[in-house]
Amino acid sequence: MDAKLPASAQALDVRILHSIPTPVADALISRGCRQAPDVTPEALKEVLAQHHVAGLEQRANSMLSACRQEAAKDAWRSADSALSLLRKTARPKVTLPCTGLNQLLGNALRGGALLEVFGLPGSGKTQFCLQLCAAVQIPCDPNISIVEAVFIDTEGSFVPQRYLQVCEALLAERRPHLDPPAAAAQLEAVMRSLHVCRAYDATELYSTIKQLGAFIKGRRRPVGAVVVDSIAFSFRHELMDNTAQRARVLAEIAGTLRQLGADHDLLAVVTNHMTTRFGREDTWLAPALGETWAHQASTQLRLEKMACWQQPGLGRATLTKSVEKAACSCAYRISHKGLRDDGPEAMPVDGGCTGLAPLWGRIA
Numbered sequence: 001m002d003a004k005l006p007a008s009a010q011a012l013d014v015r016i017l018h019s020i021p022t023p024v025a026d027a028l029i030s031r032g033c034r035q036a037p038d039v040t041p042e043a044l045k046e047v048l049a050q051h052h053v054a055g056l057e058q059r060a061n062s063m064l065s066a067c068r069q070e071a072a073k074d075a076w077r078s079a080d081s082a083l084s085l086l087r088k089t090a091r092p093k094v095t096l097p098c099t100g101l102n103q104l105l106g107n108a109l110r111g112g113a114l115l116e117v118f119g120l121p122g123s124g125k126t127q128f129c130l131q132l133c134a135a136v137q138i139p140c141d142p143n144i145s146i147v148e149a150v151f152i153d154t155e156g157s158f159v160p161q162r163y164l165q166v167c168e169a170l171l172a173e174r175r176p177h178l179d180p181p182a183a184a185a186q187l188e189a190v191m192r193s194l195h196v197c198r199a200y201d202a203t204e205l206y207s208t209i210k211q212l213g214a215f216i217k218g219r220r221r222p223v224g225a226v227v228v229d230s231i232a233f234s235f236r237h238e239l240m241d242n243t244a245q246r247a248r249v250l251a252e253i254a255g256t257l258r259q260l261g262a263d264h265d266l267l268a269v270v271t272n273h274m275t276t277r278f279g280r281e282d283t284w285l286a287p288a289l290g291e292t293w294a295h296q297a298s299t300q301l302r303l304e305k306m307a308c309w310q311q312p313g314l315g316r317a318t319l320t321k322s323v324e325k326a327a328c329s330c331a332y333r334i335s336h337k338g339l340r341d342d343g344p345e346a347m348p349v350d351g352g353c354t355g356l357a358p359l360w361g362r363i364a
Contacts, residue, residue, distance in 0.1 A: 012036040015248060018259070019066035021210065022252045023051065026245060039067060094225070094267055096135050097170060098339045100330030104319050108299035111224070111265035114258050116231075116297035116321075118272035118287040123303040124315050124334050125271040126157045129227045131338040132269060134167045136224040137190045138174055146186070147224040148193040150215075152208055154233040158196055167191065169337035193221065202234040206249060209256050216264050223266050226257065230271040232288040247292045254296035270297070298323055306331075314342055 013035060014025045020039075027047040033039050044060045053059050093110040096102050108115050117125050133149040151158055167190050171183060178186065195215075199205040209228070216223045231253070239246035257268040273288040287294060294300075300321035306314045313334040319327055331342040 014039060017067055017070055018255070019063060019070050022206075022245070022248050024048070024063075026248075027051070036067065039064065092139075092141075094132065094135050095140050096131060096339065097173060097337075098131075098332055099341050100332060101317055101339065104317060104325075104328060104330050105299065105301065106322075107324060108301075108322065109267065111267055112258075112261040113267055113299060114254065114261060114297045115267065115269045116272055116287070116300045117269060117303060118274060118300065119303035120274055120285070120305070123305050124332070124339065125303055126229055127334050127339060128301075128303065129229050129269060129271060130158075130163050130166050131170075132267070133194055133225055133227060134163070134170045134190075134338065136267065137193055138167065138170050140174055142175060146189050146193055146221070148195065148219055148221050149225045150212065150223060150227065151194060151196045152199055152205065152226070152228045153196060154199050154205055154228070154230055156198070157229060160191075160196075163194065164191060165336060166338040199234065202238040202249070205231075205234045206253060209253050212256070212260055213263070216260065216266075223264060225267045225269065226260060228257075228268075228270040230273060231293075232271075232273040236273065236275075236288060247290070250289065250293050251296065254293075294321075297321070 014020055014028050014033060015022065017025070017036060020028070024044075024047050027050060028034075028039060028043060031043050031046070033043050041060055041064060044064055045056055048056055048060055048063075093107065096109070102109070105115070107113070117128055119125055129151070133151060136149050137146055139147075164187070168187060171178075171187055171190070175183065175186065197208050199208050205228070212226065231250070235246060235250065239249065257270070260266060261268045272293075274285045275288040276283050277286045287300070298321075299319070302318045302320050304316050304318070306316055315332050315334065316329055317332055318329040319325060332339050333342045
């Protein structure tokens with residue numbers, strides 16, 4: 001094995017190489033290996049031994065080989081034309097049983113997108129994720145077979161009975177011709193095809209997401225969606241003494257999710273908490289994890305509960321960031337069936353809704 005990487009990779013920082021995990025890259029930098037050509041087998045073995053990696057020799061060789069291939073790759077060989085990108089947008093997208101949300105999100109519901117959903121507790125973030133997974137697994141077209149989905153749960157908020165209820169309602173709407181035995185069999189297939197992984201801390205979350213690629217490749221059925229509920233839970237109180245490392249780990253997680261979306265044509269969704277920001281004269285609520293994370297998702301959707309005792313479960317979804325649409329909103333309702341329109345038609349709202357006061361906003 002060669003001692004160093006090719007000189008053609010001399011401009012590449014080790015922190016941007018997908019083949020080198022962020023904790024390993026940080027340890028290499030502390031040893032003076034800042035750029036790809038500086039990475040030697042000896043330094044890599046020392047770092048892996050420090051992290052107690054099993055199969056040290058084999059892992060170091062495979063990582064260095066992958067690093068060499070990545071550094072020598074010509075990025076322009078895989079460049080897309082505008083026409084090919086336009087054709088990709090013509091592919092089918094996920095259809096939610098809520099017309100307002102479908103119109104609001106548009107192409108953000110197609111494979112390859114990274115969607116961030118944020119809001120206060122009780123606003124419907126987990127319900128949105130459950131509804132999206134059900135919509136992915138039970139498409140509108142009955143000729144399309146069931147696909148799989150991945151739900152990464154960091155908060156312990158996944159309730160299988162609730163997901164069964166959501167899927168049962170959607171199956172009844174989209175497959176009304178099925179007799180009870182056939183409907184029960186398809187419902188069981190849907191439940192079997194949702195893979196739920198519990199991650200208890202930032203390390204487990206990072207490891208789970210980094211291993212998703214191999215898991216997806218090993219499935220016989222395609223995976224249509226990956227949900228992380230939530231990204232903030234594991235990071236709001238971890239790595240607080242090293243914000244730079246936290247930002248790099250979060251950026252690598254987002255990059256991995258985007259890469260998985262592009263490689264496997266799946267939709268990646270993450271939920272986020274909200275935190276209080278302080279100005280000179282007032283305070284306001286904003287998505288957690290700071291400005292660095294705010295740039296990672298291509299689309300951001302804010303969910304808020306509406307204070308209207310006469311209409312329980314009513315909420316408002318606002319598109320706060322999009323590459324193709326201006327900021328706009330729609331109403332939705334959380335019922336036993338899942339997320340639905342508030343009434344027979346979608347209810348767009350323009351910045352406010354008469355008689356309905358949002359429970360969150362700027363705090364004077």
